[in-house]
Amino acid sequence: MMSRSQKIFTYFALSIWAFIAIFPIWTLIVNSFKPQKEIFSNPFGLPQTFTLEGYKAVLLKGNFGTYFLNTIYVTVISLALIVFFGSLAAYALAKWNSKASIFLYVFFIAGLMIPIRLGTIDLIRLMQFFSLQDTIWSLIPVYVAMGMPISIFILTAFVKNLPKEMFDAAKVDGASEWHIYLKIVVPLLRPAIATVAIFNMMKIWNDFWFPLVFIRAEESRTVALGVSLLFGQYRTDWTRALSTLSLAAIPILILYILLSREFIKGLTAGAVKG
């Protein structure tokens, strides 16, 4: 049990953390409802003149819808592939004990230490070779490759923690490897899969670099790239930019809330003996 003073300190620390986390979002949202002038005169308070101009501009003018859909496609497809390949690889690597499997594991994990952007030039050549430039399909393989190391790292650790006898029992019961993967491994890995998904989701959703170097075409832009066009060198329509960003945060919040329940289960799993 925590003592009173410990409790006060804990809540104090958590409150500061919550403030740091929430303050920018608050600023983002309130300012998206203010006209440009008020944003500078009253940056943190509630809007005095309430306006929806920014949102109207986003939704009616420009191609925000397209950017938005592109980003959702890229994020969801990439995450699905990361989780699928990551969990398959983790199951195999955790079960298969040999020098080769250790080598492969280390090979995957080594990716954690190498920034993928170092390879940008080669990646551009690769995308040119496959004629994927200017399409969202140029982004997905790069994000999957980017997400693999951490996914394999996390998922392999989880699979290793499952009792081996469970797989043996399933085999004795006539289940194929594929069946064991789908019916035993995946359900038991749900918290870990959610962890991996959350971890990669933000990076992919917010990535600006690869859309910038791979994509010029209007119809293939992502939100991050689209928003950047609103920030001019001399003049920026802040209301519109902030409205765009507020809208862009909605799907990721929904996805986060959906996944976080599983994520928290994963954090507390094993803390209480069933």
Place this chain on the structure above:
Amino acid sequence: MSVNIKINNAVKKFGENTVISDISVDIKDKELFTLLGPSGCGKTTLLRMIAGFNTIEGGEFYFNEKKINDMEVSHRNIGMVFQNYAIFPHYSVRQNVEFGLRNRKLDKAVVTEEADKFLKLMQIYEYRDRKPEQLSGGQQQRVALARALVIKPDVLLMDEPLSNLDAKLRLEMRQVIRDVQKEVGITTVYVTHDQEEAMAISDRIAVMDFGVIQHIGTPQEIYHRPSNTFVATFIGRTNFVDAHYLANKKLVEVGEYNFKVDNISLEKNNDVILSVRPEDFLFHEEAKTSLKGVIKDSFFLGLNTHQLVELQHNKQLVEVIRESSLENELPIGEKISLSIKGHKVNLFSKDSKENLVKRS
């Protein structure tokens, strides 16, 4: 189905390390056959070879006439129960039991009916919709047993299924396992390192040490006529006393004391190791030819009292068990006279490897 298991000259190596060098055993149909031995002797390894989880470096394994060396685990039609139950935590009790049936693509009605039958047999029907985490250890092991049996396996394999349970549940579950095994009538290979459990549950026992079978027999045979000194000490308790055998008179001499034995396969006089179970000593007030000793220590265990006696002639310590009495027990330091139930002892050759008593 009636299935007997035949293993010829099985060899198992992990890298350079030979864990099982040459094991041959015949397991009869519907028999509860136990592999018993100290930790690390290779029981699990042999069981997993039968199951198909381990590669086989040598020898042949047969279910009836069918050689199974290279058969897939899932095609061997075995049921298996593990020490840690290994039931699927995300499935309900019923789903766990139905798992194997579903893999066999049976009709849905049949699946339900069969699952119900075994849920009831294992007396877990009322818990059928619970998750495993809401069950006690004993109940979880019942689920594991139901799951193993519901697929009507030819062979049931169990690896220390009771060792995660507390002492009381162990007794209860061992009865359950024995009853169900007889009721279903299935050839069963059971692994344990607990000799009492093995004796209570088995039709026959194979005592193993260092990857070699030391003795195969019924619990009675193994207890009364162990094939070597290892088996004699591993099953129950025993005292080894240096003795001499006189072949022409059929006498065993221990110091001044001697007694007659008439089923020894030894043609000439020889030094032997005499093995006497603690309960096979008799106390005497004063007899002419008796084994003299001094009580060194005494442990009262309720029904019985165990006493450590130092033999007068060679200072060896032996353990003696007597039924406790209400009167004062013999005190420490008391000089006593013992005799030995000659028909129950075993004589071993000096190298410990051979029991010299002829089997009847």
